[in-house]
Structure formats: structure tokens, C-alpha cells
Amino acid sequence: MTTASSSKNDKTNRASGEAGIIIGLSAVIVAVQDNEPKVFIVRGAEHALSVGVVPTNEEGDALPFGPFDPARHDTIEMGLRAWVKEQTPLVPGYVEQLYTFGNRGRYAGQSDEFHRVVSVGYLALTYQEGVKTDDKVFWGDWYSYFPWEDWRLGKPKIISDVIELGLKRWVAAAETKEEKTYRRTRADLCFGLDNIPWDEEKVLDRYELLYEARLVYEAIRDKGIKVDYVLVPGRSMLYDHRRILATAMGRLRGKLKYRPVVFELVPPEFTLLQLQKTVEAIVGHALHKQNFRRLVEGSGMVEEIPGKKSAEAGGRPAALFRFRKSVVYERPAPGVKLSPSFS
Amino acid sequence: MTTASSSKNDKTNRASGEAGIIIGLSAVIVAVQDNEPKVFIVRGAEHALSVGVVPTNEEGDALPFGPFDPARHDTIEMGLRAWVKEQTPLVPGYVEQLYTFGNRGRYAGQSDEFHRVVSVGYLALTYQEGVKTDDKVFWGDWYSYFPWEDWRLGKPKIISDVIELGLKRWVAAAETKEEKTYRRTRADLCFGLDNIPWDEEKVLDRYELLYEARLVYEAIRDKGIKVDYVLVPGRSMLYDHRRILATAMGRLRGKLKYRPVVFELVPPEFTLLQLQKTVEAIVGHALHKQNFRRLVEGSGMVEEIPGKKSAEAGGRPAALFRFRKSVVYERPAPGVKLSPSFS
DNA sequence: TTTTATATACTCTATTAGAGCATAAGTCAA
DNA sequence: TTGACTTATGCTCTAATAGAGTATATAAAA
Numbered sequence: 001m002t003t004a005s006s007s008k009n010d011k012t013n014r015a016s017g018e019a020g021i022i023i024g025l026s027a028v029i030v031a032v033q034d035n036e037p038k039v040f041i042v043r044g045a046e047h048a049l050s051v052g053v054v055p056t057n058e059e060g061d062a063l064p065f066g067p068f069d070p071a072r073h074d075t076i077e078m079g080l081r082a083w084v085k086e087q088t089p090l091v092p093g094y095v096e097q098l099y100t101f102g103n104r105g106r107y108a109g110q111s112d113e114f115h116r117v118v119s120v121g122y123l124a125l126t127y128q129e130g131v132k133t134d135d136k137v138f139w140g141d142w143y144s145y146f147p148w149e150d151w152r153l154g155k156p157k158i159i160s161d162v163i164e165l166g167l168k169r170w171v172a173a174a175e176t177k178e179e180k181t182y183r184r185t186r187a188d189l190c191f192g193l194d195n196i197p198w199d200e201e202k203v204l205d206r207y208e209l210l211y212e213a214r215l216v217y218e219a220i221r222d223k224g225i226k227v228d229y230v231l232v233p234g235r236s237m238l239y240d241h242r243r244i245l246a247t248a249m250g251r252l253r254g255k256l257k258y259r260p261v262v263f264e265l266v267p268p269e270f271t272l273l274q275l276q277k278t279v280e281a282i283v284g285h286a287l288h289k290q291n292f293r294r295l296v297e298g299s300g301m302v303e304e305i306p307g308k309k310s311a312e313a314g315g316r317p318a319a320l321f322r323f324r325k326s327v328v329y330e331r332p333a334p335g336v337k338l339s340p341s342f343s
Numbered sequence: 344m345t346t347a348s349s350s351k352n353d354k355t356n357r358a359s360g361e362a363g364i365i366i367g368l369s370a371v372i373v374a375v376q377d378n379e380p381k382v383f384i385v386r387g388a389e390h391a392l393s394v395g396v397v398p399t400n401e402e403g404d405a406l407p408f409g410p411f412d413p414a415r416h417d418t419i420e421m422g423l424r425a426w427v428k429e430q431t432p433l434v435p436g437y438v439e440q441l442y443t444f445g446n447r448g449r450y451a452g453q454s455d456e457f458h459r460v461v462s463v464g465y466l467a468l469t470y471q472e473g474v475k476t477d478d479k480v481f482w483g484d485w486y487s488y489f490p491w492e493d494w495r496l497g498k499p500k501i502i503s504d505v506i507e508l509g510l511k512r513w514v515a516a517a518e519t520k521e522e523k524t525y526r527r528t529r530a531d532l533c534f535g536l537d538n539i540p541w542d543e544e545k546v547l548d549r550y551e552l553l554y555e556a557r558l559v560y561e562a563i564r565d566k567g568i569k570v571d572y573v574l575v576p577g578r579s580m581l582y583d584h585r586r587i588l589a590t591a592m593g594r595l596r597g598k599l600k601y602r603p604v605v606f607e608l609v610p611p612e613f614t615l616l617q618l619q620k621t622v623e624a625i626v627g628h629a630l631h632k633q634n635f636r637r638l639v640e641g642s643g644m645v646e647e648i649p650g651k652k653s654a655e656a657g658g659r660p661a662a663l664f665r666f667r668k669s670v671v672y673e674r675p676a677p678g679v680k681l682s683p684s685f686s
Numbered sequence: 687t688t689t690t691a692t693a694t695a696c697t698c699t700a701t702t703a704g705a706g707c708a709t710a711a712g713t714c715a716a
Numbered sequence: 717t718t719g720a721c722t723t724a725t726g727c728t729c730t731a732a733t734a735g736a737g738t739a740t741a742t743a744a745a746a
Contacts, residue, residue: 021364021365021366021411021413022364023364023366023445023461068364068445068461070364070445070447070461073445074446074447075445075446075447076443076444076445076461079445097442097443099440100419100440100443100463101419102366102411102413102418102419102422103417103418104413104417104418118366118411118413118419120443271693272693272694273692273693288735288736288737289693289694290694290695290696290736290737291734291735291736293693293694293695294695295734314690314691314692314743314744314745315690315691315692315693315742315743315744316691316692316693316694316741316742316743316744317692317693317742317743318692318693318694319693319694614724615724615725616723616724631704631705631706632723632724632725633705633706633707633725633726633727634703634704634705636724636725636726637726637727638703656713656722656723657712657713657714657721657722657723658711658712658713658721658722658723658724659710659711659712659713659722659723659724659725660711660712660723660724661723661724661725662724662725
């Protein structure tokens with residue numbers, strides 16, 4: 001972990017640029033393959049794809065990371081697109097800025113005394129089948145990093161088995177009564193415990209809570225703390241990349257509902273079930289099939305192609321649809337409505 | 344305008360920090376006074392409040408601007424809160440990061456050859472009556488910068504009188520037929536022209552469109568272009584601050600609907616009409632009074648205080664309410680629902 | 687032919703949005 | 717004191733939508 005060098009900033013040095021700020025661009029590149037949501041992962045930060053500014057020898061999963069070069073790029077987003085293009089075989093259609101992270105202490109190993117890394121997180125969507133991967137560069141499963149976020153088959157066991165226990169311990173460990181109440185309500189809110197409904201968009205809140213409660217590995221790593229109980233649900237990532245991924249997941253889950261971004265994740269021609277499974281993969285719960293059809297067809301976002309499709313499995317072949325790009329110029333805010341269903 | 348010094352970046356210099364990146368924090372500090380939405384404005388960038396890193400002698404309205412000093416602040420938000428506290432008498436309750444802007448060419452006068460300014464925009468809400476102002480520091484009116492955004496008294500005349508004309512000219516000036524169609528649909532979508540409903544959240548889209556169509560002063564300034572027609576609706580701002588303000592307005596208008604942020608803008612005790620007028624000021628259109636009451640009361644977000652209030656005007660005195668902070672720990676996503684009304 | 691699996695059409699109900707009407711409780715002026 | 721005026725507040729009505737279920741169609745496989 002980095003200890004900040006004391007700065008000699010004063011009134012005469014207003015620029016405060018001497019600390020050596022580096023702007024890094026972290027990309028959460030998302031695709032859905034075989035109905036499973038994936039993130040593009042780079043293993044080990046010294047890998048070619050990781051053009052991270054402060055090379056490290058640490059092992060672990062990381063988001064692809066590129067520097068922002070103000071001399072070459074007019075906008076930050078153009079910087080991101082440029083290095084994604086240079087460094088990966090991917091062509092993201094949709095790109096959106098997520099958040100700018102500048103926390104000290106969350107960047108174990110990435111900042112040093114001379115450079116403070118501020119990273120701008122981006123979300124990029126792509127539909128891509130054939131990207132060759134190896135043990136250094138691969139498509140990681142969303143839900144291997146966030147197993148508690150996948151409710152497609154009902155409430156994940158890890159919540160009841162591990163998280164609720166850990167949170168209970170965390171609540172009990174509060175020093176004052178007020179703190180205890182506060183922790184309990186926060187835990188209930190985040191994880192939908194006390195009759196409170198589960199809000200699939202609160203991905204970041206839940207991760208932050210687990211971090212605070214020291215139930216994820218990163219918290220233990222960053223704070224250099226030993227704990228007597230080991231509850232580390234989900235695969236961890238280097239730096240604060242899991243937090244950035246959480247931000248991306250929450251944002252995407254929200255966006256899906258009022259913008260036609262799903263279509264960036266499916267091939268040009270798709271069946272409605274395929275579309276539904278893709279949405280389910282992202283939002284993390286099952287949907288009511290008939291209603292999904294009705295809403296999508298009724299929204300004018302898709303149009304049927306006079307061909308048919310079968311293969312997929314025994315059963316009546318499904319009609320193929322394509323996205324009507326023109327809706328963007330018709331409706332104010334089209335998106336996918338979802339009625340949950342756990343049947 | 345800044346011409347970028349050519350960078351000597353190569354494989355050995357991966358840091359790309361040599362360009363001298365400066366991170367500035369721009370704050371859109373919002374309050375509502377006398378039912379009018381306000382922004383905290385600093386006049387002239389060399390003013391004491393403007394601790395901008397690249398002093399300039401330009402005159403004009405600017406957002407308060409402070410540097411991010413990584414040596415002193417653990418997080419960017421803490422940096423923002425710190426300098427707002429140091430430099431202004433304001434105490435924002437709610438603070439939210441908006442976006443990180445790094446456009447070259449949009450920063451007329453702010454970047455130079457040695458420093459590239461990347462600014463992180465923040466939205467801050469406050470309720471404050473007595474902040475003394477002068478001609479250098481004052482509360483500026485939202486709608487003086489964005490007159491086309493105020494639909495509280497119906498469709499603003501400036502749209503029909505000035506903007507539609509200018510957009511029509513811009514559409515006509517397109518070189519190809521496709522470009523013409525594209526421009527037309529974009530203009531229709533943004534300004535709700537061809538039966539398309541007005542979307543109050545598209546503040547940024549509209550400003551960007553006007554910028555592209557060179558109907559706002561900043562576009563002419565940045566591109567150093569002379570035009571034969573002068574259509575410059577709304578008061579301009581220095582740098583790209585009007586764009587940041589547009590981002591803030593859009594974000595706040597959206598947030599209002601699913602988070603209880605209005606309460607940061609009203610005093611601890613308020614009448615429902617006061618609350619309604621505050622919401623109307625932000626979203627920019629009138630609301631149906633009875634429905635507003637029903638929705639707010641029914642949401643459990645407020646509780647009545649057994650006192651009464653009169654003064655305001657002749658008429659039946661209104662009950663006073665206060666915000667129930669606990670809803671945050673009860674409901675997943677409380678916010679103010681709005682049914683428009685132009686009566 | 688029967689079974690199985692998926693696609694697709696249609697129905698029903700509770701809730702909510704959106705708009706309007708009616709009444710209550712004050713002020714103000716003649 | 718009375719009536720006009722103003723704002724607050726309670727209540728009703730209707731159309732649209734969400735959410736869930738039932739029924740039928742079309743294919744492959746047994």
C-alpha cells in the first residue's frame with residue numbers, strides 16, 4: 001500500500017500538479033456468451049494488454065488498463081477507444097464513462113510515491129464470439145466475482161450460508177448501540193433481508209458494504225489486517241477493479257431499463273428468448289416470458305424477419321428479430337421493461 | 344485555444360504523465376431561492392474563489408473551481424468538500440460526482456502547452472438563505488443560462504422565436520441528404536418538435552446540439568468562427584462550464600424522481616406547496632397539485648408537524664412537514680413522482 | 687402416434703398515473 | 717357581517733400498465 005509523500009503545496013504552488021497525477025482508463029468490457037455475462041480480464045498486471053503505468057508483479061485478475069495521453073487524444077473517451085483498439089481484438093459498440101476513482105489506499109500497488117493514479121472507469125459493450133483467449137487474457141464470469149448477484153435460479157446460497165453470517169458478526173461487532181442499528185439497517189437494505197426487496201441495481205452498495213465489513217479479500221489486503229474468520233465470497237481482483245466492475249454492473253442493470261443497450265450484446269439477428277436470456281444474464285434474475293415478449297414487441301424496438309430459426313433445441317422454431325435502430329429517433333427513452341419471475 | 348505539444352511518448356515512457364495533467368474539480372452548487380433554481384457563480388476566473396490552476400484574465404461567469412491535491416485528499420470527493428469548505432461559506436449536504444471532462448478545445452484559456460486540464464464535475468446541493476454576494480460571487484439563475492429549459496409557464500418563447508429558426512438553418516446547411524435527415528431527427532428529438540414529447544432530462548443533449556449548430560456563444564468562441572447570423576440564446580460561461588452545468592441539471596432532474604434529494608434544497612420544515620415549487624423549479628415544468636400531495640404524503644417520505652403556517656399569502660394556512668430521514672432505510676428507491684400540468 | 691419442448695396468443699386483475707371536482711379554512715374589502 | 721377571493725386538502729373517476737396465468741401452435745424425438 002502506498003503512503004503518500006507529504007506534499008509541499010502552498011499558496012505559491014497552486015497547480016498541485018507536482019504530485020505527478022496519472023490518469024488511467026480502466027475498461028469494463030462486457031459480453032454475454034452462452035447466456036452468461038462476461039468481463040474481459042487480464043491476468044497479471046504486467047501483461048502486454050495491461051499497459052498500466054506502474055508495472056507490478058502482482059498476480060491476479062485485472063481489468064484492461066490504459067493510460068490517457070492528453071497529447072494524442074481530444075477526449076477521454078477517444079483515448080479509451082484508441083487503446084482498446086490497439087491492444088485488444090474487440091470493437092465495442094457502446095462506450096460509457098462510469099466514474100472517476102481516486103481513492104488512496106484502494107490502489108494497493110498501483111500508485112507509488114511519485115505517481116498518484118486516478119482512474120476513469122468505462123463501460124464498453126460488445127458482441128463477439130471468437131476472441132481467442134489464454135490463461136493471461138480471457139472472458140471472466142461476472143458472477144464468479146459477484147456470486148451473490150446471480151438470482152436467476154433463486155436466492156444464491158452464498159447469501160444465506162456465508163454473507164448473512166458475516167454481516168451478523170459485523171453488526172454485532174459494532175461498538176455503540178447506534179452504530180449497531182445503523183449497520184443492521186444498512187445490511188438489510190443492501191441485501192434485502194428484513195422484508196426489504198432486493199434491488200438488483202445496488203451492486204456497488206453491496207460490494208462496498210462487504211468491503212467495510214471486511215468480507216471480501218480486497219478489504220483485508222488493503223488494510224493489511226488479519227482476521228480470525230475467513231469469509232471471502234467471490235473471486236477477487238487487483239487494485240480496486242472489482243469496485244469498478246461493481247459500478248459497471250449496477251449502471252448496466254439500470255441502463256437496460258430505459259435505453260436499448262441490450263442490442264449491443266446480441267447478434268444482429270436474434271430470437272426473443274435469446275434477447276430475454278441476455279437481459280436475464282445482466283439483471284441477474286429470471287423474467288416472465290410472455291410479458292417480456294409482449295413488452296419488447298409492443299415497444300417497436302424490434303422487427304420480425306420473415307425467416308425462422310430452429311436448431312437451438314427441440315421445440316417450435318422461434319422467429320428471428322432484428323433491432324430497429326430508428327426507434328432511437330422515435331421514442332424518448334426506450335428500454336426493456338422487466339417483470340421478474342422465479343418460476 | 345491550446346495546441347497540444349507533441350508528446351514523445353513511446354514504449355519506454357509508459358507513464359505519459361509528462362504532459363502535465365492537472366485535475367480540476369468544478370462544482371455545480373445548486374440552491375433554490377424564491378422558487379428559482381440557482382447556481383453558485385464566480386465572475387472572472389482570477390477571482391479569489393477561483394483557485395483555478397491556470398489563471399486567466401478572461402471575464403465571464405464560471406463555476407467555482409478547485410484543484411485536486413492528491414497529497415492531501417484520500418478521495419476526490421473529499422478534495423471537493425475541502426475546498427468548497429475553505430473557499431465558500433456554503434455547506435453542501437449532498438455531493439455527487441457528475442462526469443470527468445477532458446476535451447481539448449473546449450477549454451479555451453484553461454489549458455496551456457504545459458498543462459492539460461481534466462476537470463471532474465460535481466453536483467452539490469444546499470439550502471442556504473443568507474450568503475452574501477457581490478458582483479464577483481453570486482447566485483446565478485439556472486434559466487438565464489438555459490432559457491429554453493424553463494417550461495413552468497408553458498413552452499418558452501425563445502424556442503419558437505430563436506432556436507427553431509436556427510436549427511432549421513442548421514438542418515438546411517447540411518451537405519448531404521443523409522446528414523440533413525440526421526440533423527432533423529436529432530433536432531426533433533432534442534427539442535420535442537415533431538410530435539415527440541419534451542424530455543426534461545435531455546439538458547446536455549440539447550446544449551450539445553446547440554453547440555454543434557453554433558447557436559451558443561461558446562461554439563463560436565471555441566472554434567474561432569465568424570458567423571453571419573447571431574443567435575446566442577442564454578448567458579454563456581467560461582471554459583466548458585455551461586456544459587458541466589447542463590450535465591448537472593439533467594442529472595438532478597433525473598435523480599429527483601427516484602431519490603429523495605429535494606429535501607436537500609428545502610428548509611427542515613416546509614409546506615407541500617413549497618416542496619412542489621422546488622421540484623417544479625428543478626424539473627422545469629408545473630405539476631398537478633393534488634396528485635403531488637397524494638404521492639408525497641403516500642410515499643412516507645414526509646411527516647406532518649402539529650403546527651401550522653400562514654404568512655405566505657391570503658388563503659388557508661398550510662400544514663408544515665418535515666422529511667422522514669428513516670425512509671432511506673425503509674424503501675428501496677424513494678423519489679418524487681411527477682404528473683405534469685400546464686394549467 | 688404420443689410425448690416433449692418451445693413459441694406465441696390471449697385473458698384477467700390489482701395497481702398506478704393522470705386529471706378533475708368538491709369542500710375547508712383562512713384573508714381582504716365593502 | 718358578508719361575500720369574494722385564495723390557498724389547502726380530501727375524494728372520485730378513468731385509462732393505462734404491471735404482473736401473473738391459461739390456452740394453443742409448431743416443431744423434434746420416442
